[in-house]
Structure formats: C-alpha cells, structure tokens
Amino acid sequence: MTVPASPTVAAPSSTRASQGAPVSPLALGGYWLRTELRVILRRGTDVIAALVFFLMVTTLFPFAIGSQPELLRAVGPGVVWVAALLSVLLSQAHLFSDEWRDGSLEQWLMHAPWPLLAVYARIGAQWLTSGVAITLMAPLIALQYGLTAPSVAVLMLSLLLGTPVLCLLGALAAALTLGVRHASLLMALVMLPLAVPVLVFGAGAVGAWQAGIDPEAHLSLLGALLALAVPLLGGAILWALRISVQQ
Amino acid sequence: MSTTFKPLDRDASTDAARSRRWLWLAAPPRFFALATALIPWCLALAAVLGAAGLWVGLWLAPTDAQQGEVYRIIFVHVPAAWMSMLIYLAMAGWAAIGLIFQARLASMMARALAPTGALMTFLALFTGALWGQPTWGTWWVWDARLTSELLLLFLYLGFIALHGSIEDPRRADRAAGLLALAGVINVPIIYFSVQWWNTLHQGASVSLTRAPSMASTMLSGMLLMALAFWAYSIAAALMRVRAQLLRREQHAAWAQSAAHTQARESQP
Amino acid sequence: MLSPSAAAPALELHDVACIRGSNLLFRGVTLRLLPGQMLRVRGANGCGKSSLLRVMCGLLPAAHGQVLWHGQPMRGREGEASDLLYLGHQHGLREELSARENLDFAASLGGERPSQAAITQALVQAGLRASAEVPLRRLSQGQRRRCALARLPLARRQRLWILDEPFNALDAEGTEWLMSEMHGHLRRDGLVVFTSHQSLPIDATADLELAL
Numbered sequence: 166m167t168v169p170a171s172p173t174v175a176a177p178s179s180t181r182a183s184q185g186a187p188v189s190p191l192a193l194g195g196y197w198l199r200t201e202l203r204v205i206l207r208r209g210t211d212v213i214a215a216l217v218f219f220l221m222v223t224t225l226f227p228f229a230i231g232s233q234p235e236l237l238r239a240v241g242p243g244v245v246w247v248a249a250l251l252s253v254l255l256s257q258a259h260l261f262s263d264e265w266r267d268g269s270l271e272q273w274l275m276h277a278p279w280p281l282l283a284v285y286a287r288i289g290a291q292w293l294t295s296g297v298a299i300t301l302m303a304p305l306i307a308l309q310y311g312l313t314a315p316s317v318a319v320l321m322l323s324l325l326l327g328t329p330v331l332c333l334l335g336a337l338a339a340a341l342t343l344g345v346r347h348a349s350l351l352m353a354l355v356m357l358p359l360a361v362p363v364l365v366f367g368a369g370a371v372g373a374w375q376a377g378i379d380p381e382a383h384l385s386l387l388g389a390l391l392a393l394a395v396p397l398l399g400g401a402i403l404w405a406l407r408i409s410v411q412q
Numbered sequence: 413m414s415t416t417f418k419p420l421d422r423d424a425s426t427d428a429a430r431s432r433r434w435l436w437l438a439a440p441p442r443f444f445a446l447a448t449a450l451i452p453w454c455l456a457l458a459a460v461l462g463a464a465g466l467w468v469g470l471w472l473a474p475t476d477a478q479q480g481e482v483y484r485i486i487f488v489h490v491p492a493a494w495m496s497m498l499i500y501l502a503m504a505g506w507a508a509i510g511l512i513f514q515a516r517l518a519s520m521m522a523r524a525l526a527p528t529g530a531l532m533t534f535l536a537l538f539t540g541a542l543w544g545q546p547t548w549g550t551w552w553v554w555d556a557r558l559t560s561e562l563l564l565l566f567l568y569l570g571f572i573a574l575h576g577s578i579e580d581p582r583r584a585d586r587a588a589g590l591l592a593l594a595g596v597i598n599v600p601i602i603y604f605s606v607q608w609w610n611t612l613h614q615g616a617s618v619s620l621t622r623a624p625s626m627a628s629t630m631l632s633g634m635l636l637m638a639l640a641f642w643a644y645s646i647a648a649a650l651m652r653v654r655a656q657l658l659r660r661e662q663h664a665a666w667a668q669s670a671a672h673t674q675a676r677e678s679q680p
Numbered sequence: 681m682l683s684p685s686a687a688a689p690a691l692e693l694h695d696v697a698c699i700r701g702s703n704l705l706f707r708g709v710t711l712r713l714l715p716g717q718m719l720r721v722r723g724a725n726g727c728g729k730s731s732l733l734r735v736m737c738g739l740l741p742a743a744h745g746q747v748l749w750h751g752q753p754m755r756g757r758e759g760e761a762s763d764l765l766y767l768g769h770q771h772g773l774r775e776e777l778s779a780r781e782n783l784d785f786a787a788s789l790g791g792e793r794p795s796q797a798a799i800t801q802a803l804v805q806a807g808l809r810a811s812a813e814v815p816l817r818r819l820s821q822g823q824r825r826r827c828a829l830a831r832l833p834l835a836r837r838q839r840l841w842i843l844d845e846p847f848n849a850l851d852a853e854g855t856e857w858l859m860s861e862m863h864g865h866l867r868r869d870g871l872v873v874f875t876s877h878q879s880l881p882i883d884a885t886a887d888l889e890l891a892l
Contacts, residue, residue, distance in 0.1 A: 188793050196793070200777070200785055207776040207815075268770030271739060275766055276759030276789040337594065341587045345577045354573055355591060358566040359598050362605035369609065386608075390601070401594055407756070408586045411740055580701060 194282045201290035212294045215256040219299055222248040223306045234311050241310030242320055242371035246364055248306075249299050249324060250331060254356055256295045257335030258349045260287070261406065265343050271410050284403050288336050296328030312371075319374045319384075326387040327367040333398040334359050340405035363390060440657050443517060444670060447650040454647035458640050465491075465636030473629045482546045486630075489539035491638035492532045493557065496564055497599075499529035499645060503571075504596035507589035517653075519585035522592060523575055524652035528645045530568035536561050556610040560603050567595045581660065690714050691736065691840060691871055696745035698731050705731055706892055707744065713888065715839070715869040718862065722876060723892035729875040730769050732892065733844050736873060737766045749840065762790050765838035769845055771828040775817040779808050779827045782816060786831050794834055805861075806830035807854060821849040829854075832861045841865060843874040855880070 188196075205212060226244050227237060264270040277283045300321050307317040338356040342348040370383035469487030503525040510519030540558050541551045552558070571588050578584035658671055690712055697707035705728030713719050721729050734740035736747055738756030747754040749764070759766065773782045780799060787794050803812045806826040811819055816827065825848060835841070841862070847855055859881070862872050 187791055188788075192793075193788060193791070196788060197785075200781070203781070204774055204776045264774070266770075267775065268768050268772035269774055271768060272766075272772040272786070273789055275737065275739060275756060275764075278762075278791040280757075341574060341591055342577070347577075351570075351573055351577055354566065355570045358563045358570065358602070359594065361563060362598075362601050365605040365609045386605075397597070398594075401590065405587065405590055408583060408590060411583065411756070 190279050190282055193279070194286055197283055197286035198289055201287055202293065205290055205294050211256065211259070212298070215252050215295050216298055216302060218255060219248050219252040219302065220306075222251060223309065227309075237310045238312060238375070241307065241312050242316070242375070243368045244310070245303060245306050245320060245324075246327075246368040249296075249328060250357075250360055250364060252299060253295055253328060253331040253335050254338075254353055255349070257291065257332065257339050258352060260291060260336055260339040261343055262339070262348070265410070270406065274406060274410055281399055281403055284336075284399055284406070288332055288399075288402070291336070292329055292332045296324070296332055299328060300324040316371055316374055319380050320371045322384060323367040323370045323380075323387060326384065326391055327363045330363050330387075330390055330394045330398075331360060333394050333402070334363075336402050337398055337405060340402050340409060343406070343409035363387070366390065440517065440661060444654060444657055447654050451647050451650050451654075454643045454650070458643035458647060461636050461640035461643060465633055465640055468629060468633035468636060473633055482543065485539050485543045487633050487637050489536055489543060490634050491641050492536040492539065493561060494638050495641045495645060496529055496532040496536055496561065498642070499525050499532060500564065500567070500592075500599065501596065503529060504592045507592040511586055511589045511593070516582070516585065519589055520653050520656050521649065522589060523585070524649040524656065525645070526568055526572050526575075527652070528648045530565060530572065532641065532645070533561055533565040533568060537565065554610070556603075556607045559610070560606045563602055563606070564599070567599070571595070690748075690750075691873070692746075692748040692751075693736070694746045694748070696732075696735060696747060697743045698728060698735055698740065699743040700728070700731055704743075709745070709890070711888060711890065713871050713873065715871055716866050717887040718866055718872040718874070718885070719888040719890065720874060720876065720886035721890045721892065725877065727892040729877075729892055730844050732890075733766075733842050733873065733875060734768075737764060737842050739766070759789070759838075762837045764840045764842065765831070765835045766842045767828055767831070767844065767846060771824045773816055773824060773827055776815060778813045778815055779803060779819070779823075779830070780812045782827055783830050783834070786828075787834050790835065790837065798834060802830045802833040803827075805833050805857065807857065822851060822854065825849045826854055829858060829861075832858075832865070836868075839869075840871045841873070843872070845875055845877070847876050847878065847880060 223244055226240070230236065230240065261270055273283050274280060303321050303324055304317050307320065312320065334356050335352070338352040339348075341355060342351045345351060366383045366387045370380040370387065373380045373383055465487065469484055473484070473487075475481060503522045506518045506522035506525065509515055510517075510522060537558065540553075540561070544553050545551050571591055574591055575584045575588035578587055692712045693709050695707075696709040698705045709732065711719070721732055723729050731740055735742045736754070737759075738747065738754035772786075774785070777785065780803065783799050783802060784793075787799070800809070800812070803809055806829060808823060808826055808830065811823060816824060819827070825846075829846060832841070843862075846858055850858060862874070863885070865872055
C-alpha cells in the first residue's frame with residue numbers, strides 16, 4: 166500500500182491539475198450516456214433476460230389461441246406490442262433501485278449540473294438496450310406470425326417511436342415506487358393505463374396498414390406523443406426522484 | 413476550542429405534542445370543526461337532491477319508445493360518469509396545491525376524494541353493464557365511454573395503491589399527488605386515443621352514448637342526481653379527512669378530546 | 681486571504697427540527713459555521729446524525745426551522761452550483777465500474793472532467809493506485825470508502841464539505857490521510873461538517889461540536 170503524500174506537498178499541484186476545464190452540457194451528457202451504457206452492459210444478464218422474456222411471451226400466444234396463419238397475421242402486431250410493453254415494464258423495474266440503494270442516485274440528484282440531462286442519459290441508455298433491441302428483434306417475431314415485409318417495416322417504425330415513450334412512462338413509475346415493497350406490481354398498475362394511447366397508436370399503425378389504410382396518421386400521433394413525453398415526463402421523473410429520495 | 417450544543421430534551425410526550433402542534437399551525441383543529449359542522453348538511457342536501465332526481469327520473473320522465481323503462485338507469489349511469497371525471501379533476505387540483513404549496517391538508521383532501529371517485533367510476537361501469545344487458549344482450553360493450561371509465565378506474569386504483577404502499581406520509585402525499593397530476597394530463601390523451609380506437613375498429617354497433625334523445629325533463633333529472641352525488645362526495649371526503657386528521661394527530665390534545673367526544677356521542 | 685465577503689459563506693441553522701416517520705429525532709438545533717471552521721456531530725446510532733446532515737444539505741426537508749447557506753435556504757441542489765460536497769453514509773459508487781471510472785464519474789458531477797493525471801493523483805493519495813482498474817465489486821469496504829473519499833482532493837471548488845461517517849472502515853493510514861485532507865480544506869477557508877460515533881484525534885481540533 167503506497168503511503169499517501171503529505172498534504173503540504175501535494176496540495177498546490179493537485180489543485181492545478183484537478184481543475185479540469187468546465188464541460189459543455191452536450192459533452193457531459195454524452196459522457197454520462199456512455200458511462201450508463203457501460204454499467205448496463207457489464208451487468209449483462211438483465212439485458213438478455215428482457216429480450217428472452219419478449220421472445221417467450223410472443224411464443225406463448227400461438228399455444229393459447231391456435232396457429233392458423235390468418236389469425237396470427239391479424240393478432241401479430243398487437244401481440245408484439247403488448248409483449249414489448251411488458252418487457253419494457255420489467256426492464257424498468259430496477260432502473261433506479263440499485264443506485265438508490267448504494268447512494269449514487271442522491272449523489273447525482275444533489276450534485277449534477279443539469280440533472281435533467283442525467284435523467285435522460287440514464288433512460289436513454291436503458292432505451293438503447295431494451296427498446297432498440299426489441300425493435301431489432303421484431304423481424305424475428307414477424308416471421309413467427311407470418312407478417313409481410315411492409316408490415317414489418319411499419320411495425321419497426323412504430324416500435325422505434327413508441328418504445329421511448331414506454332421507457333419514459335416506466336421510468337416515472339419506477340421513480341414513484343422507489344424502495345417500495347413489491348414495487349413491480351405497483352409499477353404495472355401505475356404505468357399500464359398511461360401506456361394505452363401508445364399501444365392504440367402503435368399497434369393501430371400496423372393494423373391500419375394491414376387493412377389497406379395509410380398508417381401516416383397513427384405514426385404522426387405517435388411522434389406527437391413522443392414530442393410531448395420527452396420534456397413533460399422527463400421533468401416529472403426528476404420531480405418524482407427528488408420526492409422519493411427525500412426520506 | 414469546542415462548544416457543545418445540546419438540543420432540548422425530546423422525551424416528554426407533551427413536549428412532542430406541543431412541537432407537532434406548532435408544525436401544523438392552527439389549521440387542523442379549525443378545519444376539523446368546520447368539517448364536523450358541514451358533513452350533516454351535505455348529507456341532508458344529498459338526500460333531498462337525490463330524492464328529487466329519482467322522482468324526476470323514475471316518475472316524471474316519459475317512457476322511451478325503443479328501450480322501455482330500462483333506459484331510466486341513465487339517471488344513475490350518466491351522473492356517476494360525470495362525477496367520476498369531476499372528482500378526478502378535483503383530486504388532481506388538491507394534489508397540485510398540496511405539492512406546490514406544501515399544504516398537507518390539501519394532499520389529505522386529494523387522498524380523501526380518491527375512494528369516492530373510484531366508487532363513482534365503478535357505479536358508472538356497473539350501471540352501464542346493467543343497461544347493456546337487457547338492451548343489447550351483452551354485459552360489456554367496448555364502446556369509448558365505458559372503456560375510458562375502466563381506464564379511469566385503474567388510474568384511481570393506482571393512486572390509492574401508491575399512496576397506501578409508501579410508509580412515510582409526506583412522501584406518500586407527494587408521490588401520489590404527482591401521479592394524479594400525470595394522470596390528469598394523460599386523461600384527455602387517453603380519451604382521445606380510446607375514441608380513435610373505437611371509431612377505427614367499428615367494433616360494437618351499439619354505443620351507450622347513443623342514448624335516447626334528451627328531453628328537458630331527462631336532463632333536469634340527471635342534473636339533480638349529479639348534484640346529489642356531488643353533495644355526497646363532499647360529505648364522504650370530509651368524513652375521510654376528519655378520520656385522517658385524528659389518526660395523524662393522535663398525540664395532539666385537541667385530537668384526543670375530539671376523539672373522546674366522538675366516543676361519548678356514539679355510546680347509547 | 682480574507683476578503684470582505686468571507687463572512688458571507690456561512691452555514692446557519694435556525695431552530696431546526698427533524699421528523700422521520702412519526703418520530704421526532706431532534707429539535708431546537710441552532711448554529712453558525714464560518715469559513716475555516718469544522719463541526720463535528722456526535723451521538724449514538726439512530727439519534728439522527730445522518731438525518732441532520734441530510735437536512736443540512738437540503739436532501740431532507742426540515743420539519744421546522746431553516747437552514748441557510750450564503751444566507752439563502754438550502755434546496756438540495758446546492759451541489760449543482762459546485763458549492764457543496766455531500767458524501768453520504770453509503771459510498772455512492774457504482775459496483776460495475778472501476779475505482780478510476782467511479783472517480784471520473786463522481787468528478788463529472790461537479791461539472792468538470794479532470795485530466796487522467798489528476799484522477800491518478802487522487803487515487804494515489806487515497807491509497808488506491810494498485811486497485812484503480814478493478815471493478816468496485818471486488819474491493820473491500822475500506823477500499824470502497826477510500827474511493828468515495830478520493831473525491832476530496834478533486835473537490836477544490838466546493839466550499840462546504842458535509843461528510844457522513846467518513847472515517848468508517850478506514851484503517852490508521854487512511855484516517856491520517858483523511859484528517860490531513862480535512863485540515864487542508866479548512867486552511868483554504870472551507871467549511872467541514874462530519875459525523876462520527878468513535879473518538880478520534882481530530883475531535884479535539886473541531887471548532888464546534890454538536891451532541892445529539
């Protein structure tokens with residue numbers, strides 16, 4: 166173990182060296198995003214578990230409702246969307262709880278300049294490893310359900326627009342139920358009613374395409390939801406985190 | 413050189429009682445007295461208005477050509493649906509006041525309104541089913557209003573569950589309050605999306621919104637019932653706030669004497 | 681170095697009370713801490729030391745009374761202004777990251793990205809040079825505490841240091857180092873508030889002591 170340097174010698178040089186140049190919010194946000202991704206990927210199993218869950222749920226449906234191709238083609242988009250919703254809910258369940266327990270959450274609530282940016286970095290990293298992953302898996306599920314290629318494209322676009330909103334809603338539910346016993350059930354009760362519009366527009370877009378209607382209206386409504394959700398829910402999540410930490 | 417500060421002794425229960433009383437300012441005892449006075453009047457008003465509304469609905473309003481006598485259930489269904497929405501708005505309003513101004517009484521009011529709101533929502537759903545069965549042969553119809561009412565019920569239940577599962581009362585008030593605010597902003601979005609979903613899928617050929625055209629007597633009957641529900645909701649909320657105050661303030665002298673008076677009055 | 685406004689950055693508590701759940705932890709706490717002064721809060725477990733510190737930095741709202749910093753009420757965001765450093769009872773570090781990455785992240789919370797050389801130096805001072813690249817999960821409690829405290833050499837802009845049980849799990853060498861860091865901060869006109877439930881040589885040098 167090295168002997169710590171005596172303070173009178175170390176102080177002047179460390180003062181000069183430690184004053185890094187103040188960083189722009191964009192650079193700081195980028196660094197936080199990369200750090201969060203690093204943490205999530207090092208945990209590894211959580212990401213894979215959420216994806217496997219998604220696959221499992223979509224695989225279960227044909228066992229329950231029969232495997233006729235027309236039926237599956239009709240319910241496919243809805244099933245994918247519900248499975249995506251449940252996977253996002255599950256993966257958000259422990260979004261903040263680890264940091265709350267080890268004290269790093271209150272550290273960045275307390276100290277971070279632009280704490281809203283820190284929230285977005287956290288959720289953004291979550292979305293990249295859950296929502297985007299689910300979107301990329303959608304073609305696989307589409308094979309199972311016999312969806313045509315254009316339907317798959319619409320499905321992926323709707324998931325790309327909708328999963329960020331789901332992640333934000335899940336994060337709000339997680340922030341409100343931080344530290345509560347059996348939080349995941351409560352999170353579901355809180356999140357699911359609020360997620361209905363996303364479900365309607367998202368699955369509806371693919372359904373519209375399959376019925377021969379232009380899905381543009383659905384997709385633009387999804388986009389509008391996303392545009393509303395990012396600022397409003399972001400602020401609400403930060404507020405909810407402060408409420409939960411003040412104990 | 414060090415100086416030692418010693419905070420005052422905190423063991424005496426009267427000391428704790430006194431300290432908590434100054435935390436509340438003088439509002440709770442006054443509010444408690446006000447609530448106690450108002451409740452019987454509200455209940456009486458609810459009874460009178462309810463009787464008048466039922467008289468109009470069951471007696472005065474004409475029989476409908478298509479649906480016969482069954483349609484009369486809208487005199488409960490529609491006012492209950494109106495109240496469920498109104499109470500949610502009021503709940504969110506009180507929650508906002510409680511959050512922004514740190515007013516604990518406002519948060520307690522929001523918490524007190526929630527069960528009544530859930531009851532109204534359930535009543536709307538139940539009467540909707542009772543209406544649907546003889547008229548169209550199904551107990552449930554996926555029409556826009558019923559589906560929105562169902563989602564509203566979940567929002568109420570989520571609020572109550574969140575509040576109940578957090579131990580610290582202050583955090584519970586604020587977290588549930590934030591949820592109510594998020595809910596109230598979402599409700600128009602939910603209603604719109606459900607409307608959109610319903611018209612697009614052209615599912616049920618029947619709709620509870622296609623009620624018999626409103627004669628003025630019918631409208632006045634529904635208004636009377638709505639006012640009756642409103643008076644009842646106020647009474648119920650005030651009763652709950654009183655109970656909450658007694659529970660949270662159990663060490664304060666005024667609360668103990670109020671509880672004693674209550675116990676004495678309820679004895680034969 | 682004493683400028684006319686040096687008297688302004690004081691930490692003041694006026695008749696502060698704290699309630700956790702339905703327990704009144706303490707009340708009537710009034711004090712004033714000036715630059716260059718150190719406050720030690722002592723007391724048995726469960727008497728509210730950590731709660732008092734959280735009230736001081738605004739993370740926990742006071743049930744009664746006021747906490748003023750620079751004459752303004754504390755809102756729990758003063759760290760954003762890089763004016764305050766709070767190290768809580770838990771170490772506040774991410775298990776999956778190494779000591780270096782943790783320190784980098786913690787420093788970024790001050791709004792800056794210190795150079796790698798500065799971070800290395802801080803790790804050396806904290807006695808963690810050998811285990812700098814190891815994930816925190818594999819380090820001992822004492823090493824994690826050192827990693828949390830390694831922020832102190834980098835926290836030059838933060839005037840007020842609020843440290844909850846910083847000497848926990850530290851060996852004699854670590855204790856020496858931490859005491860010298862704290863004294864160094866006081867010499868730079870900083871303010872230090874810390875809690876401990878053990879007796880330490882630093883206690884004699886505390887300017888103020890609060891017994892709960």
